[in-house]
Amino acid sequence: MQIESASPEETEAVAGRLARVLLPGDVVTVSGELGAGKTTFVRGACRALGVTQPVTSPTFTVGHRYDGVSHLDLYRFAGVSAAEWGDLEPYFEGTIAFVEWPEAGEDALPAPRVRVRLLHVDEAHRMIELETAEPELLETMA
Amino acid sequence: MIFALETSCDETAAALVTHDGEIRANVVASQADLHAQFGGVVPEIASRRHLELVLPVVRQALSDAGATLDDVDLVAVTRGPGLIGALLVGVSAAKALAWTRRLPLAPVDHLDGHVASLYLEPDSLEPPFLCLLASGGHTMLLDVRARGSFGVAGRTVDDAVGEAFDKGARLLGLGYPGGAELDRLARDGDPEAFSFPVAKLPGLDFSFSGVKTSLLYAVKKLQPGELERRRADLAASYQRALVRALVERTDAAAQLLGVERVGVVGGVAANSELRASLPWARAAPLSLCTDNAAMIASAARYVEPLPYPRYLGLDAYASAA
Numbered sequence: 086m087q088i089e090s091a092s093p094e095e096t097e098a099v100a101g102r103l104a105r106v107l108l109p110g111d112v113v114t115v116s117g118e119l120g121a122g123k124t125t126f127v128r129g130a131c132r133a134l135g136v137t138q139p140v141t142s143p144t145f146t147v148g149h150r151y152d153g154v155s156h157l158d159l160y161r162f163a164g165v166s167a168a169e170w171g172d173l174e175p176y177f178e179g180t181i182a183f184v185e186w187p188e189a190g191e192d193a194l195p196a197p198r199v200r201v202r203l204l205h206v207d208e209a210h211r212m213i214e215l216e217t218a219e220p221e222l223l224e225t226m227a
Numbered sequence: 228m229i230f231a232l233e234t235s236c237d238e239t240a241a242a243l244v245t246h247d248g249e250i251r252a253n254v255v256a257s258q259a260d261l262h263a264q265f266g267g268v269v270p271e272i273a274s275r276r277h278l279e280l281v282l283p284v285v286r287q288a289l290s291d292a293g294a295t296l297d298d299v300d301l302v303a304v305t306r307g308p309g310l311i312g313a314l315l316v317g318v319s320a321a322k323a324l325a326w327t328r329r330l331p332l333a334p335v336d337h338l339d340g341h342v343a344s345l346y347l348e349p350d351s352l353e354p355p356f357l358c359l360l361a362s363g364g365h366t367m368l369l370d371v372r373a374r375g376s377f378g379v380a381g382r383t384v385d386d387a388v389g390e391a392f393d394k395g396a397r398l399l400g401l402g403y404p405g406g407a408e409l410d411r412l413a414r415d416g417d418p419e420a421f422s423f424p425v426a427k428l429p430g431l432d433f434s435f436s437g438v439k440t441s442l443l444y445a446v447k448k449l450q451p452g453e454l455e456r457r458r459a460d461l462a463a464s465y466q467r468a469l470v471r472a473l474v475e476r477t478d479a480a481a482q483l484l485g486v487e488r489v490g491v492v493g494g495v496a497a498n499s500e501l502r503a504s505l506p507w508a509r510a511a512p513l514s515l516c517t518d519n520a521a522m523i524a525s526a527a528r529y530v531e532p533l534p535y536p537r538y539l540g541l542d543a544y545a546s547a548a
Contacts, residue, residue: 119394120440124385138546142386142436144394145363146236147272147310150545161272168273172312176545208444 086215086223089206096122096203097129099213102226103199104130107181109153112195114187117203122211126201127156127183134181143185148176160186165193198222230288230299230324231524232281234317235309235337236364237272238517239280241288243299244524248348252291253514253521256280274312281320288520296328303527306334307544314543322538332538333527337518338365339375341492343526344515346374352490352509357481359508361473361501362493362517363389363404366433368480371490375529380480381431388469389495391435395465398439398446399458409462410498416463421445423468431480438468470500477505492516 090096107113113130115123128140136151143149143158150156155176162169170193176182177195184194199222202214215223228251233240243251289295304321307314318334325332341360345352358369358377366388368381386394389406396405401412423441426434442465449457473495481489489508495501497516515522533541 118443119398120436120443124436128385139382139384141383142390144390145387146308148545150311166271166273168275169271172272172274172310175311208440 088213088215090122090211090213091209093122093125096125096211096213097132100126100129101133103201103215104133104181105227106222106225107198109179109181111198112177112182112184113199113201114184114194114197115201115203116187118205121203121205123185123203126203126213127185130154130181130183131156148173150176150180153180155180155182156185157182158185159189162186162189165190169193228292228294228298229301229303229333229524229527230296231303231335231520231527232285232317232321233305233337233340233518233520233523234274234277234281234313235305235307236313236518238519239277239284240518240520241281241284242520242524243288243292243294244347244521246528248346248351248525248528250347250521251294252288253519254284254287254291255517255519256284257517274310274316277313277316281316285320285324296324299328300330301333301527301532302330303333303335303524303530305337305340305523306541308337308546309543311543311545314545318541318543322541325538326536329535331532331534332541333530333532334538334541335523335526335530338367339377339526339530340522341365342369342371342377342490343374343529344492344511344519344522345490345509346525346528347515347521350509350512352488355486356488356490356509357477357484357486358490358492359473359477359496360493361388361491361495363387363393363406365493366435366473368431368476370480370484370486375526380484381433381476383433383435384428385434385436386439388433388435388473389493391439391469392466392495392498394439395442395462395469398442399462406495407497409466410500412459413463413466413500416459416461418463418467420457420460421464423465425468425472431476431483433472433476435469435472438465438472466498466500470498470504473501474504477508494518
Protein backbone atom coordinates (compact mmCIF):
# COMPACT_ATOMS: atom_id res chain seq x y z
CA MET A 86 0.00 0.00 0.00
CA GLN A 87 1.28 3.47 -0.87
CA ILE A 88 0.05 6.68 0.74
CA GLU A 89 1.40 10.14 -0.09
CA SER A 90 1.84 12.52 2.83
CA ALA A 91 1.99 16.30 2.45
CA SER A 92 3.10 17.08 6.03
CA PRO A 93 4.52 15.60 9.23
CA GLU A 94 0.97 15.73 10.65
CA GLU A 95 -0.31 13.53 7.80
CA THR A 96 2.58 11.12 8.31
CA GLU A 97 1.69 10.89 12.01
CA ALA A 98 -1.96 10.27 11.14
CA VAL A 99 -1.13 7.38 8.77
CA ALA A 100 1.08 5.86 11.48
CA GLY A 101 -1.77 6.21 13.97
CA ARG A 102 -4.13 4.30 11.67
CA LEU A 103 -1.59 1.50 11.36
CA ALA A 104 -0.83 1.43 15.10
CA ARG A 105 -4.48 0.90 15.99
CA VAL A 106 -4.60 -2.47 14.14
CA LEU A 107 -1.39 -3.81 15.70
CA LEU A 108 -1.04 -6.14 18.69
CA PRO A 109 1.57 -6.60 21.44
CA GLY A 110 4.42 -8.70 20.05
CA ASP A 111 4.21 -7.06 16.62
CA VAL A 112 7.36 -5.64 15.10
CA VAL A 113 7.27 -2.81 12.55
CA THR A 114 10.41 -1.77 10.69
CA VAL A 115 10.61 1.86 9.56
CA SER A 116 13.17 2.55 6.82
CA GLY A 117 14.10 5.65 4.89
CA GLU A 118 16.87 8.17 4.32
CA LEU A 119 17.88 10.81 6.85
CA GLY A 120 15.06 13.31 7.17
CA ALA A 121 12.45 11.06 5.54
CA GLY A 122 10.24 11.18 8.62
CA LYS A 123 10.92 7.91 10.46
CA THR A 124 10.78 9.39 13.96
CA THR A 125 7.71 11.42 12.93
CA PHE A 126 6.02 8.20 11.81
CA VAL A 127 6.83 6.41 15.09
CA ARG A 128 5.63 9.44 17.08
CA GLY A 129 2.24 9.22 15.36
CA ALA A 130 2.02 5.52 16.18
CA CYS A 131 3.00 6.12 19.81
CA ARG A 132 0.38 8.86 20.17
CA ALA A 133 -2.33 6.54 18.82
CA LEU A 134 -1.21 3.92 21.37
CA GLY A 135 -1.62 6.34 24.24
CA VAL A 136 1.97 7.55 24.76
CA THR A 137 1.83 11.11 26.05
CA GLN A 138 5.54 11.76 26.78
CA PRO A 139 7.78 13.44 24.17
CA VAL A 140 8.69 10.87 21.48
CA THR A 141 12.20 11.77 20.41
CA SER A 142 14.83 10.14 18.22
CA PRO A 143 16.55 7.17 19.90
CA THR A 144 19.59 7.28 17.58
CA PHE A 145 22.03 7.95 20.40
CA THR A 146 20.30 6.03 23.17
CA VAL A 147 19.37 3.06 20.88
CA GLY A 148 16.02 2.39 22.54
CA HIS A 149 13.14 4.17 24.24
CA ARG A 150 10.48 2.19 26.05
CA TYR A 151 7.01 3.51 26.74
CA ASP A 152 3.96 1.77 28.19
CA GLY A 153 3.34 -1.09 25.72
CA VAL A 154 5.47 0.45 22.97
CA SER A 155 9.18 0.32 22.17
CA HIS A 156 11.03 2.65 19.81
CA LEU A 157 14.41 1.38 18.63
CA ASP A 158 17.01 2.78 16.27
CA LEU A 159 19.86 0.70 14.80
CA TYR A 160 21.53 3.64 13.02
CA ARG A 161 24.74 3.19 14.99
CA PHE A 162 24.93 -0.59 14.51
CA ALA A 163 27.10 -2.34 11.91
CA GLY A 164 25.24 -5.63 12.52
CA VAL A 165 23.48 -7.21 15.48
CA SER A 166 25.62 -9.82 17.27
CA ALA A 167 24.28 -12.30 19.82
CA ALA A 168 25.47 -9.99 22.62
CA GLU A 169 23.78 -6.99 21.04
CA TRP A 170 20.57 -8.96 20.56
CA GLY A 171 20.70 -9.75 24.27
CA ASP A 172 20.50 -6.02 24.96
CA LEU A 173 17.73 -5.39 22.43
CA GLU A 174 15.49 -8.36 23.29
CA PRO A 175 13.84 -6.81 26.39
CA TYR A 176 12.47 -4.02 24.18
CA PHE A 177 10.48 -6.59 22.16
CA GLU A 178 8.89 -8.39 25.13
CA GLY A 179 5.17 -7.66 25.38
CA THR A 180 5.38 -4.48 23.31
CA ILE A 181 4.58 -3.23 19.85
CA ALA A 182 8.12 -2.47 18.66
CA PHE A 183 9.03 0.09 16.00
CA VAL A 184 12.56 -0.20 14.62
CA GLU A 185 14.22 2.64 12.71
CA TRP A 186 17.27 1.85 10.51
CA PRO A 187 16.44 -1.88 10.73
CA GLU A 188 18.91 -2.90 7.97
CA ALA A 189 21.72 -3.79 10.40
CA GLY A 190 19.42 -6.14 12.30
CA GLU A 191 17.65 -7.96 9.50
CA ASP A 192 19.06 -11.41 10.40
CA ALA A 193 18.79 -11.00 14.16
CA LEU A 194 15.46 -9.27 14.82
CA PRO A 195 12.04 -10.98 14.96
CA ALA A 196 10.31 -10.97 11.56
CA PRO A 197 8.40 -7.71 11.12
CA ARG A 198 4.63 -7.86 10.70
CA VAL A 199 4.73 -4.64 8.70
CA ARG A 200 7.59 -2.98 6.83
CA VAL A 201 7.25 0.77 6.43
CA ARG A 202 9.37 2.67 3.91
CA LEU A 203 9.42 6.46 3.77
CA LEU A 204 10.63 8.12 0.57
CA HIS A 205 11.43 11.75 -0.14
CA VAL A 206 9.16 13.10 -2.91
CA ASP A 207 10.11 16.75 -2.46
CA GLU A 208 10.86 18.93 0.55
CA ALA A 209 7.28 18.75 1.85
CA HIS A 210 6.00 15.44 0.47
CA ARG A 211 6.82 11.87 1.44
CA MET A 212 5.64 8.57 0.00
CA ILE A 213 4.73 6.07 2.72
CA GLU A 214 4.91 2.42 1.64
CA LEU A 215 3.37 -0.23 3.89
CA GLU A 216 4.25 -3.84 3.15
CA THR A 217 2.93 -6.93 4.92
CA ALA A 218 2.30 -10.61 4.22
CA GLU A 219 -1.27 -10.06 5.53
CA PRO A 220 -3.03 -7.69 3.11
CA GLU A 221 -6.22 -7.96 5.22
CA LEU A 222 -4.38 -6.19 8.05
CA LEU A 223 -4.06 -3.01 6.00
CA GLU A 224 -7.67 -3.28 4.83
CA THR A 225 -8.79 -2.98 8.46
CA MET A 226 -6.94 0.35 8.81
CA ALA A 227 -9.56 2.99 9.46
CA MET B 228 35.06 9.80 49.27
CA ILE B 229 32.37 8.92 46.76
CA PHE B 230 33.01 6.16 44.25
CA ALA B 231 30.81 6.44 41.12
CA LEU B 232 30.12 4.33 38.03
CA GLU B 233 28.45 5.40 34.79
CA THR B 234 27.52 2.92 32.01
CA SER B 235 24.30 4.35 30.56
CA CYS B 236 25.41 4.57 26.93
CA ASP B 237 28.76 4.26 25.13
CA GLU B 238 31.19 5.18 27.90
CA THR B 239 32.33 2.95 30.75
CA ALA B 240 33.38 5.37 33.46
CA ALA B 241 34.49 5.38 37.10
CA ALA B 242 35.41 8.30 39.35
CA LEU B 243 36.39 9.21 42.88
CA VAL B 244 35.16 12.55 44.17
CA THR B 245 35.29 14.04 47.68
CA HIS B 246 32.14 15.20 49.45
CA ASP B 247 33.41 18.76 48.82
CA GLY B 248 33.28 18.16 45.07
CA GLU B 249 37.00 17.70 44.38
CA ILE B 250 37.79 15.19 41.65
CA ARG B 251 40.42 12.66 42.73
CA ALA B 252 40.05 10.39 39.68
CA ASN B 253 37.91 10.50 36.54
CA VAL B 254 38.41 7.55 34.18
CA VAL B 255 36.47 7.13 30.93
CA ALA B 256 36.96 4.18 28.60
CA SER B 257 35.37 5.44 25.43
CA GLN B 258 34.22 3.63 22.36
CA ALA B 259 36.70 5.69 20.34
CA ASP B 260 39.65 4.27 22.30
CA LEU B 261 38.33 0.78 21.87
CA HIS B 262 37.87 1.38 18.19
CA ALA B 263 41.59 2.18 17.87
CA GLN B 264 42.56 -0.73 20.13
CA PHE B 265 40.72 -3.23 17.93
CA GLY B 266 42.31 -1.90 14.74
CA GLY B 267 39.38 0.09 13.47
CA VAL B 268 36.82 -2.71 13.79
CA VAL B 269 33.50 -1.19 14.84
CA PRO B 270 32.97 -2.38 18.41
CA GLU B 271 29.68 -3.84 19.51
CA ILE B 272 27.11 -1.53 21.02
CA ALA B 273 26.51 -4.05 23.77
CA SER B 274 26.58 -4.31 27.52
CA ARG B 275 29.22 -7.05 27.12
CA ARG B 276 31.71 -4.28 26.33
CA HIS B 277 30.84 -2.48 29.56
CA LEU B 278 31.26 -5.80 31.36
CA GLU B 279 34.79 -6.18 29.96
CA LEU B 280 35.74 -2.63 30.89
CA VAL B 281 34.04 -2.06 34.24
CA LEU B 282 36.67 -3.69 36.47
CA PRO B 283 39.63 -2.15 34.62
CA VAL B 284 38.11 1.36 35.03
CA VAL B 285 37.38 0.70 38.73
CA ARG B 286 41.04 -0.30 39.29
CA GLN B 287 42.31 2.62 37.21
CA ALA B 288 40.22 5.13 39.17
CA LEU B 289 41.48 3.81 42.53
CA SER B 290 45.04 3.82 41.25
CA ASP B 291 44.77 7.38 39.81
CA ALA B 292 43.41 8.62 43.14
CA GLY B 293 46.05 6.73 45.12
CA ALA B 294 43.13 5.35 47.14
CA THR B 295 41.70 2.02 48.23
CA LEU B 296 38.10 1.01 48.88
CA ASP B 297 38.80 1.85 52.55
CA ASP B 298 38.69 5.52 51.54
CA VAL B 299 35.19 5.16 50.04
CA ASP B 300 32.13 5.85 52.19
CA LEU B 301 29.47 6.11 49.48
CA VAL B 302 28.96 4.31 46.16
CA ALA B 303 26.99 6.02 43.39
CA VAL B 304 25.72 4.76 40.05
CA THR B 305 23.69 5.91 37.06
CA ARG B 306 20.32 4.20 37.28
CA GLY B 307 18.84 5.62 34.06
CA PRO B 308 17.82 6.62 31.50
CA GLY B 309 19.82 4.58 29.02
CA LEU B 310 20.08 1.17 27.43
CA ILE B 311 18.81 -1.31 30.06
CA GLY B 312 21.55 -3.91 29.60
CA ALA B 313 24.28 -1.26 29.71
CA LEU B 314 22.85 0.36 32.85
CA LEU B 315 22.55 -3.01 34.59
CA VAL B 316 26.31 -3.61 34.29
CA GLY B 317 27.02 -0.43 36.25
CA VAL B 318 24.18 -0.99 38.71
CA SER B 319 25.28 -4.59 39.42
CA ALA B 320 28.93 -3.63 39.84
CA ALA B 321 28.01 -0.73 42.14
CA LYS B 322 25.75 -2.96 44.25
CA ALA B 323 28.52 -5.53 44.59
CA LEU B 324 31.08 -2.89 45.58
CA ALA B 325 28.74 -1.30 48.11
CA TRP B 326 27.54 -4.63 49.51
CA THR B 327 31.00 -6.11 50.09
CA ARG B 328 32.04 -2.98 52.03
CA ARG B 329 28.63 -2.56 53.75
CA LEU B 330 28.34 0.92 52.24
CA PRO B 331 25.25 2.94 51.26
CA LEU B 332 24.43 3.29 47.54
CA ALA B 333 23.13 6.43 45.82
CA PRO B 334 21.15 5.83 42.61
CA VAL B 335 21.61 8.82 40.28
CA ASP B 336 19.63 10.00 37.26
CA HIS B 337 21.92 10.61 34.27
CA LEU B 338 20.44 14.08 33.62
CA ASP B 339 20.97 15.12 37.27
CA GLY B 340 24.55 13.98 36.70
CA HIS B 341 25.06 16.35 33.76
CA VAL B 342 23.71 19.29 35.79
CA ALA B 343 25.94 18.30 38.74
CA SER B 344 29.03 18.58 36.50
CA LEU B 345 28.64 22.28 37.34
CA TYR B 346 28.90 21.56 41.09
CA LEU B 347 32.45 20.19 40.91
CA GLU B 348 35.43 22.20 42.14
CA PRO B 349 37.36 24.37 41.51
CA ASP B 350 34.63 26.27 39.66
CA SER B 351 31.29 25.25 41.14
CA LEU B 352 28.09 27.10 40.32
CA GLU B 353 25.35 27.95 42.82
CA PRO B 354 21.64 27.79 41.93
CA PRO B 355 19.45 29.47 40.89
CA PHE B 356 20.54 29.15 37.28
CA LEU B 357 19.24 28.07 33.91
CA CYS B 358 20.97 24.97 32.56
CA LEU B 359 21.21 24.15 28.86
CA LEU B 360 21.75 20.39 28.64
CA ALA B 361 22.81 19.59 25.07
CA SER B 362 24.08 16.14 24.11
CA GLY B 363 23.64 13.31 21.62
CA GLY B 364 20.62 11.97 23.46
CA HIS B 365 19.11 15.07 25.12
CA THR B 366 18.45 18.75 24.55
CA MET B 367 16.75 20.51 27.46
CA LEU B 368 16.48 23.83 29.24
CA LEU B 369 16.38 23.20 32.98
CA ASP B 370 15.27 25.61 35.65
CA VAL B 371 17.62 24.82 38.54
CA ARG B 372 16.50 26.35 41.84
CA ALA B 373 18.44 24.12 44.23
CA ARG B 374 21.13 21.47 43.96
CA GLY B 375 19.55 18.07 43.42
CA SER B 376 16.40 19.19 41.62
CA PHE B 377 15.26 21.02 38.51
CA GLY B 378 12.18 21.82 36.48
CA VAL B 379 12.07 21.26 32.71
CA ALA B 380 11.46 24.59 30.96
CA GLY B 381 11.97 23.34 27.40
CA ARG B 382 13.09 20.26 25.50
CA THR B 383 13.52 18.93 21.99
CA VAL B 384 10.39 17.43 20.51
CA ASP B 385 12.35 15.32 17.97
CA ASP B 386 16.16 15.07 17.53
CA ALA B 387 18.73 16.04 20.14
CA VAL B 388 21.09 18.78 18.96
CA GLY B 389 24.10 16.46 19.33
CA GLU B 390 22.37 14.06 16.98
CA ALA B 391 21.77 16.93 14.54
CA PHE B 392 25.53 17.67 14.67
CA ASP B 393 26.49 14.02 14.16
CA LYS B 394 24.02 13.36 11.34
CA GLY B 395 24.95 16.66 9.67
CA ALA B 396 28.57 15.52 9.80
CA ARG B 397 27.59 12.26 8.11
CA LEU B 398 25.76 14.16 5.34
CA LEU B 399 28.97 16.15 4.79
CA GLY B 400 31.01 12.96 4.56
CA LEU B 401 32.74 13.36 7.92
CA GLY B 402 31.74 9.94 9.27
CA TYR B 403 29.72 9.25 12.40
CA PRO B 404 29.86 10.53 15.07
CA GLY B 405 31.36 13.66 13.57
CA GLY B 406 30.10 16.58 15.65
CA ALA B 407 33.62 17.50 16.74
CA GLU B 408 34.95 17.26 13.17
CA LEU B 409 32.10 19.43 11.92
CA ASP B 410 33.13 22.01 14.53
CA ARG B 411 36.71 21.96 13.16
CA LEU B 412 35.62 22.14 9.49
CA ALA B 413 33.23 25.01 10.27
CA ARG B 414 36.19 27.22 11.28
CA ASP B 415 37.27 27.38 7.60
CA GLY B 416 33.80 28.18 6.26
CA ASP B 417 31.43 31.12 5.84
CA PRO B 418 28.58 30.80 8.36
CA GLU B 419 26.35 33.06 6.25
CA ALA B 420 26.88 31.18 2.96
CA PHE B 421 23.76 29.05 3.34
CA SER B 422 20.53 29.61 5.20
CA PHE B 423 19.27 26.72 7.32
CA PRO B 424 16.16 27.87 9.14
CA VAL B 425 15.51 26.13 12.44
CA ALA B 426 11.85 25.54 13.30
CA LYS B 427 10.58 27.88 16.00
CA LEU B 428 8.16 26.15 18.31
CA PRO B 429 5.90 27.97 20.73
CA GLY B 430 7.27 28.18 24.26
CA LEU B 431 10.81 27.06 24.98
CA ASP B 432 10.91 23.74 23.10
CA PHE B 433 13.40 22.87 20.37
CA SER B 434 13.06 21.04 17.06
CA PHE B 435 16.19 19.95 15.16
CA SER B 436 14.69 17.45 12.74
CA GLY B 437 13.84 19.92 9.96
CA VAL B 438 17.24 21.64 9.85
CA LYS B 439 18.93 18.28 9.24
CA THR B 440 16.56 17.73 6.30
CA SER B 441 17.39 21.23 4.93
CA LEU B 442 21.07 20.31 4.97
CA LEU B 443 20.26 17.08 3.14
CA TYR B 444 18.52 19.02 0.36
CA ALA B 445 21.31 21.61 0.16
CA VAL B 446 23.85 18.78 -0.24
CA LYS B 447 21.71 17.04 -2.88
CA LYS B 448 21.47 20.23 -4.96
CA LEU B 449 25.27 20.51 -5.29
CA GLN B 450 27.38 18.71 -7.90
CA PRO B 451 29.97 16.36 -6.30
CA GLY B 452 32.94 18.66 -7.09
CA GLU B 453 31.04 21.68 -5.87
CA LEU B 454 30.08 19.84 -2.68
CA GLU B 455 33.76 19.27 -1.93
CA ARG B 456 34.49 23.01 -2.40
CA ARG B 457 31.52 24.14 -0.30
CA ARG B 458 31.82 21.63 2.54
CA ALA B 459 33.35 24.10 5.00
CA ASP B 460 30.68 26.70 4.12
CA LEU B 461 27.93 24.10 4.63
CA ALA B 462 29.45 23.03 7.97
CA ALA B 463 29.83 26.64 9.17
CA SER B 464 26.29 27.63 8.11
CA TYR B 465 24.74 24.50 9.59
CA GLN B 466 26.61 24.91 12.87
CA ARG B 467 25.59 28.58 12.97
CA ALA B 468 21.93 27.57 12.62
CA LEU B 469 22.12 24.97 15.41
CA VAL B 470 24.04 27.21 17.78
CA ARG B 471 21.80 30.19 17.08
CA ALA B 472 18.72 28.13 17.94
CA LEU B 473 20.29 27.03 21.23
CA VAL B 474 21.44 30.53 22.14
CA GLU B 475 18.14 32.25 21.26
CA ARG B 476 16.09 29.80 23.30
CA THR B 477 18.53 29.92 26.20
CA ASP B 478 18.38 33.74 26.28
CA ALA B 479 14.60 33.70 26.06
CA ALA B 480 14.34 31.16 28.88
CA ALA B 481 16.73 33.10 31.13
CA GLN B 482 14.63 36.24 30.64
CA LEU B 483 11.35 34.44 31.16
CA LEU B 484 12.54 32.71 34.33
CA GLY B 485 14.31 35.81 35.60
CA VAL B 486 17.64 34.08 36.24
CA GLU B 487 20.99 35.75 35.71
CA ARG B 488 23.26 32.73 35.64
CA VAL B 489 23.36 30.19 32.82
CA GLY B 490 25.15 26.84 32.81
CA VAL B 491 25.86 24.70 29.73
CA VAL B 492 26.45 20.94 30.07
CA GLY B 493 26.52 17.79 27.91
CA GLY B 494 28.64 16.76 24.92
CA VAL B 495 27.58 19.73 22.77
CA ALA B 496 28.82 22.08 25.51
CA ALA B 497 32.27 21.26 24.07
CA ASN B 498 31.34 22.94 20.76
CA SER B 499 33.60 25.96 20.25
CA GLU B 500 30.98 28.20 18.61
CA LEU B 501 28.42 27.50 21.34
CA ARG B 502 30.96 28.33 24.05
CA ALA B 503 31.94 31.54 22.22
CA SER B 504 28.29 32.51 21.67
CA LEU B 505 27.42 32.29 25.38
CA PRO B 506 30.44 34.06 26.89
CA TRP B 507 28.52 34.98 30.03
CA ALA B 508 27.44 31.39 30.62
CA ARG B 509 29.35 28.85 32.67
CA ALA B 510 30.12 25.89 30.39
CA ALA B 511 31.22 22.64 32.00
CA PRO B 512 34.97 21.95 31.67
CA LEU B 513 35.69 20.04 28.43
CA SER B 514 36.60 16.85 30.33
CA LEU B 515 33.18 16.85 32.01
CA CYS B 516 31.01 17.57 28.93
CA THR B 517 30.74 14.04 27.56
CA ASP B 518 29.50 11.19 29.77
CA ASN B 519 31.68 10.62 32.83
CA ALA B 520 31.36 9.30 36.38
CA ALA B 521 32.68 12.39 38.23
CA MET B 522 29.39 14.14 37.49
CA ILE B 523 27.51 11.10 38.85
CA ALA B 524 29.52 11.25 42.08
CA SER B 525 28.82 14.97 42.25
CA ALA B 526 25.06 14.43 41.86
CA ALA B 527 25.13 11.67 44.48
CA ARG B 528 25.85 14.33 47.12
CA TYR B 529 22.28 15.60 46.66
CA VAL B 530 20.52 12.20 46.57
CA GLU B 531 19.16 10.30 49.59
CA PRO B 532 21.37 7.18 49.59
CA LEU B 533 19.92 3.72 50.15
CA PRO B 534 21.45 2.20 53.30
CA TYR B 535 23.09 -1.25 53.22
CA PRO B 536 21.56 -3.66 52.11
CA ARG B 537 18.32 -2.03 50.93
CA TYR B 538 19.67 -1.47 47.41
CA LEU B 539 20.07 -5.13 46.49
CA GLY B 540 16.74 -5.08 44.64
CA LEU B 541 17.53 -1.79 42.86
CA ASP B 542 16.66 -1.89 39.16
CA ALA B 543 17.71 0.28 36.23
CA TYR B 544 15.20 2.26 34.17
CA ALA B 545 15.35 2.67 30.41
CA SER B 546 13.36 5.82 29.74
CA ALA B 547 12.82 9.08 31.52
CA ALA B 548 9.33 9.21 33.03
